[in-house]
Amino acid sequence: MPKHPFDAFSREVRNGEIPPAIYLYGEEEVLKDEAVRAILDRVVDPGLRDFNYDQRSAAQLDGDDVEALCTTLPMMADRRMVVIRDVEAWNKRARAKMAILRYLEQPAAETVLVLIQSAPRKDDDRGDPDADLVTRTTAVEVGRPSTKVAEKWVQKRASERGVVLEADAVVHLVKAVDGDLAAARTELDKLAGLGGGPPVTLEVLTGLLGVRHGETAADWCDAVLEDDPGRASLLLPHILELSGVSGVGLLIQLGTHLIGLGVARVQYDKGLRGGSLNKAVFDTLLRARPPGRLDYRGAAERWSRLAEAWPLHRVEAAVAAARRADRRLKGTSLADERGVLVDLIMQLAHREREAA
Known part of the structure; x- marks a missing residue:
């Protein structure tokens, strides 16, 4: 299957177009987690997640575990969801991976399987996508967003927390954290903890971050x-x-x-x-x-x-x-x-x- 751009994939999820097997890889962990939550909201009713939602680590699975997870029928629902994280732990001969590849030849219509590869660490040459998974799934690279996309993300997440940031404050926050969405989310949580109030100006944000404008x-x-x-x-x-x-x-x-x-x-x-x-x-x-x-x-x-x-x-x-x-x-x-x-x-x- 061809690789899917993250933006296009996100639109499909919002429209309820959920493929049966999804492979998320790339360096932006925050966006991967948000994608999983968006898929879960579309696939499994909150009241039935104890029965129809499983999340496991790849290293803890054997072939039988994989088969049971992927072929179990949903309870009182049309579909269930299975998330397997850290799939980079599998080598080519891992029994769990072989079981996944067999399953992906004909995935069950009642299961949405999400495979997640962790972001590569520095100097780690294992960050490339798994070719076996790319060809058998809807493969989505979740890379680092551009500066403009990161700024839009900050504005949206700030609004969700009841925080209003002036435009130059948004630009400075993204620059101060070097586009790191996890770090930006932490700073937004701090701002939300201060309670509502007037829009956060560049001067106020600079004081809170300890990073002056133009000095990153x-x-x-x-x-x-x-x-x-x-x-x-x-x-x-x-x-x-x-x-x-x-x-x-x-x-x-x-x-x-x-x-x-x-x-x-x-x-x-x-x-x-x-x-x-x-x-x-x-x-x-x-x-x-x-x-x-x-x-x-x-x-x-x-x-x-x-x-x-x-x-x-x-x-x-x-x-x-x-x-x-x-x-x-x-x-x-x-x-x-x-x-x-x-x-x-x-x-x-x-x-x-x-x-x-």
Whole structure:
């Protein structure tokens, strides 16, 4: 079966078009959980879920368990629902997986089976979809949403909690959590816990988050890439004080952008411009799927816009400088994060070298 875009699949679920076998994979766990709840609401009456809803972990199942789960008839209802999580735990010869594949050859009309693959961890090469499941199910990739989609998600979830966010506050929240919907949901829960009130402004949200507008890791990367060494240097002390932020972490984010700029410049040198350049870079991102949380569409647009200012020799020199900085940070516990990163900023500052 062909893969289904998540947006199209969500519309089908809202319309009550539920296929008998669904395979959810990708990095956005929050959207997977929301999809499961949406399917459950359509398939099983709340009063009958004790009888007609089962949720299991793949590692705990054998072949007989799978057969029993999938072929049990619903009680006092037309359909039942079975969710099996962590299917990446199955190897090709696992008895439970073999039983699932046999079942999927002719799935029962009375059962809605949802198979869920967990988001891959960093440096984990097992994040690819299972080809056996993709060909036998309605396979849906639940990837990281674009910035615009994440902002709409925040607005909707805030409204559900009785919280009203001003537009610039929504933008800042998404940027401050780096598009992480789970982190955004946590912050919305905190806001809801404060009780109703007037719309939450950017100033109020900034105070609650402890992250000032324009002072996120993403803002720092933008300043470096856009040849603004003064701003990038001024941002560093504030950003390094944020919870969960480290010099090595900043280098990892910057390194991803530098490699992306290289990809964009290669296409630029081939003569691509505008929308064609954007599309080529975006398609490369979809194929490569770099680790970490990255807004593919937004990143493709940014790298394409900056490609002219970053010839390949400059990209290569920047990557080499970033590697040296990484070795300095990891080589000794006495390394001054701020000093190492300021040195890197100055090495990458194209306009400063041109002026000299």
